Amino acid sequence: MKISEILARKKTLSFEIFPPKREDETFTLISETIKNMDAWSPDFISVTYGALGNTLSNTTRIARHIRENSKAEPLAHLTCVASTTSKVDEVCSELKEYGVENLLTLRGDMPRNTEGPVLSDFRHASDMARYITWKWNGVFAMAGACYPEKHPEAPNLSTDIEYMKIKQDAGMEFFNSQLFFDNEVFYHFLLKARKAGVTVPIIPGIMPVTNYAQLDRMIQITGCNVPLKLRNYFDRYKDDKEAIEEIGLIFTSYQILDLIANDVDGIHIYSMNKSGFINKLMQNISYVADKFFR
Ligand code: FAD
Numbered sequence: 310m311k312i313s314e315i316l317a318r319k320k321t322l323s324f325e326i327f328p329p330k331r332e333d334e335t336f337t338l339i340s341e342t343i344k345n346m347d348a349w350s351p352d353f354i355s356v357t358y359g360a361l362g363n364t365l366s367n368t369t370r371i372a373r374h375i376r377e378n379s380k381a382e383p384l385a386h387l388t389c390v391a392s393t394t395s396k397v398d399e400v401c402s403e404l405k406e407y408g409v410e411n412l413l414t415l416r417g418d419m420p421r422n423t424e425g426p427v428l429s430d431f432r433h434a435s436d437m438a439r440y441i442t443w444k445w446n447g448v449f450a451m452a453g454a455c456y457p458e459k460h461p462e463a464p465n466l467s468t469d470i471e472y473m474k475i476k477q478d479a480g481m482e483f484f485n486s487q488l489f490f491d492n493e494v495f496y497h498f499l500l501k502a503r504k505a506g507v508t509v510p511i512i513p514g515i516m517p518v519t520n521y522a523q524l525d526r527m528i529q530i531t532g533c534n535v536p537l538k539l540r541n542y543f544d545r546y547k548d549d550k551e552a553i554e555e556i557g558l559i560f561t562s563y564q565i566l567d568l569i570a571n572d573v574d575g576i577h578i579y580s581m582n583k584s585g586f587i588n589k590l591m592q593n594i595s596y597v598a599d600k601f602f603r
Contacts, residue, residue: 310382310410311382311410311411311449311450311482312352312353312382312384312411312450312452312482312483313450313482313483313509313510314450315352315353315382316482316483316510316574316575319352319602319603320573320574320575320576320601320602321352321353321512321574321575321576321577321602322349322350322351322352322575322576322578322598322602323351323352323353323354323355323381323384323485323512323575323576323577323578324346324351324354324355324577324578324580324587325354325355325356325357325485325514325577325578325579325580326338326342326343326346326354326355326356326357326371326580326582327356327357327581327582328356328357328367328368328370328371329582335367335371338371338582339371339374339378341584342580342582342584343374343375343378343379345584345585345587345588346381346580346584346587347379347380347381348588349587349591350380350381350602351381352381352382352575352602353381353382353383353384353411354375354379354381354382354383354384355383355384355385355386355413355485355577356368356371356372356375356383356384356385356386357386358385358386358387358388358415358417359386359388359417368385368386368387369385369400369403369404369407369409371383372384372385372404372407372409373407373408373409376407376408376409377407377408382410382411383409383411384411384412384413384452385404385409385411385412385413386412386413386415387400387412387413387414387415387437388415388416388417389414389415389416389417389429389430389431389434389436389437390416390417390418390419390420390429390431391417391420391428391429392429392430392431392437393429393430394430394440394444397430397431397437397440397441398444401441401444401445401448401449404449405445405448405449410448410449410450411449411450411451411452412441412449412450412451412452413451413452413453413454413485414434414437414438414441414451414452414453414481415434415453415454416431416432416433416434416437433472434453434454434476434481435453435472435475435476435478435479435481436479438451438453438476438479438480438481439479439480441480442479442480450482450483451480451481451482452481452482452483452484452485453473453476453477453481453483453484453485454484454485454486454487455473455484455485455486455487455498455502455511456469456486456487457486457487457489457494457495457498457513458487458489458494458498458531458532458533458534460487461531461532466498466501467501467505470498470501470502470505470507471505473502473505473507474505474506474507477506477507477508477509481509482509482510483509483510483511483512483574484507484509484510484511484512485512485514485577486498486511486512486513486514486577487514487531487533488514488515488516488527488531488533488579489513489514489533489534490518490533490534490535490536490539490560490564491533491534491535491536492564492567492568492571494534495513495568495573496571499511499573510574510575511573511574512573512574512575512576512577513568513573513575513576513577514577514578514579515561515564515565515568515576515577515578515579516578516579516581517557517558517561517578517579517580517581517583517586517587517590518539518543518557518560518561519553519554519557519558519583519586520550520553520554520557521543521547521553524539524543539556539560542556542560543556554586558586558589558590558593559593561590562590562593562594565578565590565594565598566594566597569594569597569598569601576602578590
């Protein structure tokens with residue numbers, strides 16, 4: 310089923326996973342992690358592409374596994390940087406054959422350390438979305454990425470939101486957001502996007518913080534703002550793994566409860582393939598979550 314159809318009738322719960330590099334880890338992902346996540350009845354599970362040097366075939370293979378073994382819909386990520394129309398067609402054809410109906414269309418990060426221009430048939434995610442709408446009309450529901458604190462390359466948030474509207478016009482039927490730790494930032498962004506004419510669902514992306522180094526890495530990659538409270542807690546317990554995990558669990562639980570109380574379109578959790586932590590998190594918010602995602 311198309312995720313846009315699900316979003317038209319309910320709030321969605323979803324998890325992001327990434328294809329591991331090693332086969333034994335992929336086996337664990339398939340035989341344990343996804344099964345554990347299924348216990349929380351997610352509406353969809355998204356599978357990244359390209360992160361950590363994974364191959365596309367792993368993304369399609371895992372998306373297919375979800376399609377065939379889980380009640381959740383798979384959302385396959387697809388990047389277009391350094392790609393061609395024929396490569397995109399190849400992937401779309403494979404996904405169609407597997408019955409995967411949902412695509413997260415992305416540009417991807419520009420490759421580093423390459424000399425000269427990066428050759429690609431598409432410049433932006435919206436160019437690929439326009440192509441897929443034309444070539445694969447109606448086969449896929451497409452989603453896009455959005456950035457509550459602006460994309461690092463965008464000159465400012467307003468310009469980035471103008472491009473978000475272009476993505477919507479190119480056929481993207483909902484958005485998954487970049488992670489953020491300050492809900493106020495997301496609410497302001499949502500207001501701005503709605504004022505700019507973005508009408509499709511915008512699902513906040515939540516990254517549970519479970520260790521100190523990970524928080525710093527996230528700030529570096531995304532440039533996201535960290536509330537002073539969280540930073541202070543983390544600094545205070547820097548060397549205490551258990552304490553950091555407990556704080557992360559409570560912080561993320563509260564962040565999600567606050568988003569639910571503000572009636573967002575859904576909750577998308579960057580699981581980092583850690584179903585144990587997801588279990589604790591979902592148990593923590595189970596009463597409110599049950600009512601919200603029903
Ligand atoms: P675009 O929409 O092309 O935007 C890139 C930049 O160009 C932005 O600054 C934007 O303001 C600007 N822009 C957009 N459209 C236009 C236009 N029409 N004209 C001029 N400027 C424009 N990366 C991976 O490699 N694999 C993944 O699986 C993956 N999953 C992700 C999932 C989510 C939810 C998010 C938020 C990001 C993910 N990323 C992933 C990272 C993403 O690929 C990078 O952030 C990338 O740099 C931008 O991708 P995009 O699709 O937003 O690009």
